Amino acid sequence: MNAAGLVATIPAPSIRDIELGPFEIRLYALCLLAGVAVASWLTVRRWAARGGAPDVVLEVTLWSVLAGLVGGRLYHVVTSWDQLGDEWYAPFAIWEGGLGIWGGVLFGVLAGALVCRLRGVSVLEMMDAAAPGILIAQGIGRLGNYFNQELFGGPTDRPWGLEVDRSRRPDEYIDALTFHPTFLYEMLWNFGGAALIIWAGHRFRIRPPGVFCLYVAVYSLGRIFWEQLRVDPSRELLGQRLNFYVALALLLGAIAVFVWDRRRRGPEEERRPPPRAGVPRAPGGRARPAGGRR
Numbered sequence: 001m002n003a004a005g006l007v008a009t010i011p012a013p014s015i016r017d018i019e020l021g022p023f024e025i026r027l028y029a030l031c032l033l034a035g036v037a038v039a040s041w042l043t044v045r046r047w048a049a050r051g052g053a054p055d056v057v058l059e060v061t062l063w064s065v066l067a068g069l070v071g072g073r074l075y076h077v078v079t080s081w082d083q084l085g086d087e088w089y090a091p092f093a094i095w096e097g098g099l100g101i102w103g104g105v106l107f108g109v110l111a112g113a114l115v116c117r118l119r120g121v122s123v124l125e126m127m128d129a130a131a132p133g134i135l136i137a138q139g140i141g142r143l144g145n146y147f148n149q150e151l152f153g154g155p156t157d158r159p160w161g162l163e164v165d166r167s168r169r170p171d172e173y174i175d176a177l178t179f180h181p182t183f184l185y186e187m188l189w190n191f192g193g194a195a196l197i198i199w200a201g202h203r204f205r206i207r208p209p210g211v212f213c214l215y216v217a218v219y220s221l222g223r224i225f226w227e228q229l230r231v232d233p234s235r236e237l238l239g240q241r242l243n244f245y246v247a248l249a250l251l252l253g254a255i256a257v258f259v260w261d262r263r264r265r266g267p268e269e270e271r272r273p274p275p276r277a278g279v280p281r282a283p284g285g286r287a288r289p290a291g292g293r294r
Contacts, residue, residue: 009178012163013147028144035140036065039133046129052121060115060126064108071107075100079235079242101138101219102246108134124208128201131215132194138219139190142183153180153229160184170231180229186222193218213258220251 017024040061044054076099077091087093112130113123145151149168161178169176197214200206206214227244234241 010160010162010181010184012149012165012168016147016149026144027147031144031147032141035137036061038140039130039137042133042136043130046132047126050125050129052125052129056116056119056121056126057129059119060112060130063115064112067111068104068108069099072099072101072104074107075103080233101223102243102250105134122208124212128206128208128211131212132198135190135194135197135215135219139187139194142186142190145183146181151182151230151232153182153185153226154231156180173231179231182226182229185229186226189222190219193222207261210258210261213254213261216250216254217258220247220254223247224251 013027015027017026018030019025040057043061044057047057048054073092079100109127112126116123116126146162149164152162152164155173155176156178158178158180160181162181162184163177164179166174169179173179193215197211197218200214201211224244224247227241227247230241234243236242237245
């Protein structure tokens with residue numbers, strides 16, 4: 001690589017945490033929190049547009065995030081147990097990175113669905129309202145991988161190559177100068193995908209859980225590509241990384257559910273306006289008369 005190319009590269013992060021007195025705050029954690037905040041804000045707006053109460057979104061967010069952290073870490077521990085440190089607390093050290101998206105989304109959705117059921121609002125409507133925000137949150141969270149110098153791709157001489165400290169490089173690429181910044185690829189893809197599914201939700205009449213299916217399909221399609229670039233340790237099957245097969249299965253499953261749901265609805269049902277999400281329900285589950293602020 002020539003000198004001009006090196007000038008254009010993405011430098012390795014100079015810091016990994018912020019010290020506040022006796023406390024160390026990992027930038028990885030701050031990125032996750034920033035993603036949650038943006039996703040919550042967007043979901044509140046989308047939920048309110050459906051006639052729902054913002055406090056429901058905040059409650060769903062709280063429990064979904066807590067459950068998502070458990071699920072994300074559990075997925076990582078189960079699928080990458082040999083990559084954990086030797087310390088007794090290694091399985092719980094989420095500040096070191098190691099959160100599996102699939103487990104986080106699964107546990108988060110299950111927790112959010114339980115809250116919705118208890119609050120008497122539509123689970124599927126909430127999933128559709130939250131879908132773009134989840135994708136944006138995942139994109140913002142990928143910045144944390146940059147600060148941790150993890151989950152990057154193989155060597156590249158592209159001008160946007162990512163510099164990685166020698167101590168963080170895989171042994172087989174110890175002398176490589178720059179690597180594919182897969183965190184950046186995923187960020188841009190997720191932001192663009194979120195904008196696309198928001199536009200599609202406004203442009204076309206997509207009934208729940210169609211928007212959530214689009215989210216799963218968009219993210220999984222991108223993940224199939226990134227898995228071809230990443231060089232971090234991973235379990236493999238038939239020459240492909242485990243997450244490649246997970247992404248492929250979810251992509252096909254999301255498309256199948258989307259198409260099946262569209263076809264199973266009769267013409268009369270398709271013409272009927274969908275019920276408002278989040279309408280307060282009286283005891284017993286009956287919706288109260290519409291009215292008040294929307």
